[in-house]
Amino acid sequence: MPPITNDWAEALKPEYSKDYYRKLFSFIGKEYSTNAVYPPGDDIFNAFHLTPLSEVKVVIIGQDPYHEPGQAHGLSFSVKPGVDIPPSLQNIYKELQDDLGCYIPDNGYLVKWAKQGVLLLNAVLTVRAHQAASHQGKGWEEFTDAAIRVVNEVDRPVVFMLWGSFARSKRSMLTNPKHLILEAPHPSPLSAYRGFFGCRHFSKANEFLRANGVSEIDWQIENINAV
Numbered sequence: 001m002p003p004i005t006n007d008w009a010e011a012l013k014p015e016y017s018k019d020y021y022r023k024l025f026s027f028i029g030k031e032y033s034t035n036a037v038y039p040p041g042d043d044i045f046n047a048f049h050l051t052p053l054s055e056v057k058v059v060i061i062g063q064d065p066y067h068e069p070g071q072a073h074g075l076s077f078s079v080k081p082g083v084d085i086p087p088s089l090q091n092i093y094k095e096l097q098d099d100l101g102c103y104i105p106d107n108g109y110l111v112k113w114a115k116q117g118v119l120l121l122n123a124v125l126t127v128r129a130h131q132a133a134s135h136q137g138k139g140w141e142e143f144t145d146a147a148i149r150v151v152n153e154v155d156r157p158v159v160f161m162l163w164g165s166f167a168r169s170k171r172s173m174l175t176n177p178k179h180l181i182l183e184a185p186h187p188s189p190l191s192a193y194r195g196f197f198g199c200r201h202f203s204k205a206n207e208f209l210r211a212n213g214v215s216e217i218d219w220q221i222e223n224i225n226a227v
Contacts, residue, residue: 001025001028001041001044001045002041002042002044002045004045004048004049005049006048006049006052006053007052007053007054008048008052008053008147008150011053011147011150012048012143012146012147012150014146015142015143015146018142020139020142020143021139021142021143023138023139024138024139024140024143027138027139028044028126028135028138031126031128031135035128035129036128036129037126037127037128037129037135038065038066038067038068038069038071038072038126038127038129039065039072039073039074039126040073043072043073043074044074044125044126045074045125046073046074046075046114047074047075047076047114047119047120047121047122048147049074050075050111050114050115051114051115051117051118051119051120053150053151053154055117056117056119056151056154056158057116057117057118057158057159057209057214057215057217058113058117058118058119058158058159058160058161058205058209058217059118059119059121059148059151059158059159059160059161060076060077060118060119060120060121060161060163061076061121061122061123061148061160061161061162061163061166061167061170062076062077062120062121062122062123062167063122063123063124063164063166063167064122064123064124064127064132064133064135064136065122065124065125065126065127066079066086066127067127067128067129067130067131067132067134068129068130069129070082070083071083071086072127074125075110075111075114075120076120076121076122077089077092077108077110077120078108078109078110078111078114078120079107079108079109080109081107081109081224082107083107083108084108085107085108086108087188087189088186088187088188088189088192089108089187090104091187091188091189091192091196091197092187093105093221094197095187095192095196095197095198095199095200095201095202096202096219096220098197098198099200099201099202099203100202100203100206100219100220102219102220102221103220105220105221105222105223105224106223106224106225107221107223107224107225108221109221109224110221112218112221112222113217113219113221116217116218117217118217119151121144121147121148122144123140123141123144123145123166124136124138124140124141124144125140125143125144126140145170145173148170148173148174149173152173152174152175152176152179153176154176155178156178156212156214157178157179157180157208157209157212157214158178158179158180159179159180159182159204159205159208159209160174160179160180160181160182161182161184161201161205162181162182162183162184163183163184163185163186163187163196164185164186164187164188164191165186166186167186168183171183180204180205180208182199182201182204182205184196184199184201202217202219205217206219
């Protein structure tokens, strides 16, 4: 696992000496040496690398990386260019279209969001190929919970988008009155029609940021394939 080298490094430094993290580090090293594991090792901490703590404006919490080849690259809900857009992300794009008039792009590569301050954080940062949830309960949840608590404590307004019961279970950690907490069902095809569609989280986030003197997020993901 490549080290986190930006301002997250100091914020998360206390975790590295804890017993759970030492066990996690050992487990992950063995997994990558003996199994196919996603995302690639250099991409594990991309959410932190691409979105420094000082630049976080929005947090979107996912649960587990995609577990098929070529999909996961360290950002929740995002896939690499050239990979089919997963159903949940298709529904996110549909809501963006209805909410802000964004066109639906030809890719699911969300690095543009990350570079604008959207922390796309999965609770678990690795997974064994073809085995969903295979790295749950190994320590990642403690590490990413620590990151969520760090963001909760920052002295500036941040938007948290909690989609689905798992993400909403993090609600109790979010105690800072400066922040905006937005909750909705998961964008999965199984639940999007129960209230994710029509939640207008993207416009609500931008309205909140604007009201607090923070630059908005340009949510439009552009096409990358030639016509």
